[in-house]
Amino acid sequence: EVQLVQSGAEVKKPGESLKISCEGSGYRFTDYWIGWVRQKPGEGLEWMGIIDPDDSDTRYSPSFQGQVTISADMSINTAYLQWSTLKASDTAIYYCARRLDVAGHFDYWGQGTLVIVSS
Amino acid sequence: AIQMTQSPSSLSASVGDRVTITCRASLGIRDNLGWYQQKPGKAPKLLIYGTSILQSGVPLRFSGSGSGTDFTLTISNLQPEDFATYYCLQDYDYPRTFGQGTKVEIK
Numbered sequence: 001e002v003q004l005v006q007s008g009a010e011v012k013k014p015g016e017s018l019k020i021s022c023e024g025s026g027y028r029f030t031d032y033w034i035g036w037v038r039q040k041p042g043e044g045l046e047w048m049g050i051i052d053p054d055d056s057d058t059r060y061s062p063s064f065q066g067q068v069t070i071s072a073d074m075s076i077n078t079a080y081l082q083w084s085t086l087k088a089s090d091t092a093i094y095y096c097a098r099r100l101d102v103a104g105h106f107d108y109w110g111q112g113t114l115v116i117v118s119s
Numbered sequence: 120a121i122q123m124t125q126s127p128s129s130l131s132a133s134v135g136d137r138v139t140i141t142c143r144a145s146l147g148i149r150d151n152l153g154w155y156q157q158k159p160g161k162a163p164k165l166l167i168y169g170t171s172i173l174q175s176g177v178p179l180r181f182s183g184s185g186s187g188t189d190f191t192l193t194i195s196n197l198q199p200e201d202f203a204t205y206y207c208l209q210d211y212d213y214p215r216t217f218g219q220g221t222k223v224e225i226k
Contacts, residue, residue, distance in 0.1 A: 035215075037163075045155070045163060045206050047215040061214035062120065095162055103169055104210025105153040109162035 002026040004034075004096055004110035011116045012086050019082035020113045022096030029077040030054040033099040035106060036070060036081050040092045050099065051079060086117045121145050121209050125218035131226040138194040140221045142207035147187045151211035154183055154192045157220075158203045167192065168210075197223075 007021040022034060035050035049060040053072040060070070072079040079096055094113050097106030122145040132138050142152065153168040165174045167183040170190060180195045194201055202225055207218040 044220040045157075045208075045217045047208070047217060049214075059213050063214070097162075100165075100168065103153070103172075104151070104215060105165055105168040105208065106155075106163075107165050107174065109164075112162055 002098070002108045004098060004108055006094075006096060006110040006113045009114040009116070011118070013119055014086055014088055014117055016086050016117075017082070017084050018086055018115065019080050020094060020115065022079045022081075022110050024077045024079070024098065027098075030074050032101060034072065034079040035097050035099055036068075036079075037095045037097060037106075038064075038092045039095065039112075048081070048094075053077075053079060086115075088117050088119075090115060091117050120214050121148060121212055121216050123207055123209055123216050123218040125205075125207055125221050127221060128219065129222040129224060131224050132197055133226045134197055134199055136197045138197055138201075138223060140192045140205055140207075140223075142185075142190045142192070142218050144188045144190075144209055144211075148209045148211035150186050151209055152183075152185070152190045153208050153210065154181075155206045155208060156201075156203045157206065163206065166205075194223075199225075 003025045005023045036048040038046040048064045049070045051058045051070045053074045069082045096110040098108040100107045124143045150170040154166045155163040157163040171183045182193045204220045204222045
């Protein structure tokens with residue numbers, strides 16, 4: 001069974017750093033790109049970026065380029081999303097998702113990680 | 120970035136109704152469009168990709184059509200479990216972009 005399991009909720013202060021994770025199982029991790037999607041409270045979905053765990057080829061939305069870093073460690077089947085300096089506006093649920101092999105859409109999703117940034 | 124505009128932003132419908140949601144791209148994206156369903160507190164679920172290809176396990180009452188800039192998601196015979204928010208997503212170019220969502224509520 002394909003599963004993406006994300007790390008737990010985080011409460012951080014503005015200016016702090018953070019790295020959240022997404023562990024894939026039930027499939028060959030390096031065969032599928034992993035993407036990240038943001039959802040602010042009460043708002044819609046935002047496509048942040050995507051990584052090929054096989055060679056770490058990464059594409060970012062310009063809205064998130066320079067604000068976050070997407071990475072992956074194929075030895076432990078895990079993708080990451082990290083911030084060096086959090087802002088209150090980063091408060092959101094972050095989803096990881098596996099990209100279909102035949103199209104750019106996401107067929108399996110993690111459960112989401114709630115990140116709260118508040119002083 | 121390609122902008123995706125969904126309409127309506129919300130609608131009220133009854134069980135058994137036929138519902139249509141539209142997504143318009145700011146430029147042509149061929150057939151590179153998908154639809155997602157999201158229920159409160161849950162991750163999105165892929166319904167359709169390639170404009171009209173039903174993802175495995177998705178009921179046949181869901182269908183998609185269109186090409187170029189104008190696309191449609193149709194739910195025929197709306198069921199209680201279909202009340203949710205629906206999003207389109209273009210996978211024609213980077214960055215991928217979602218529509219703003221359409222909330223389908225019970226009338």
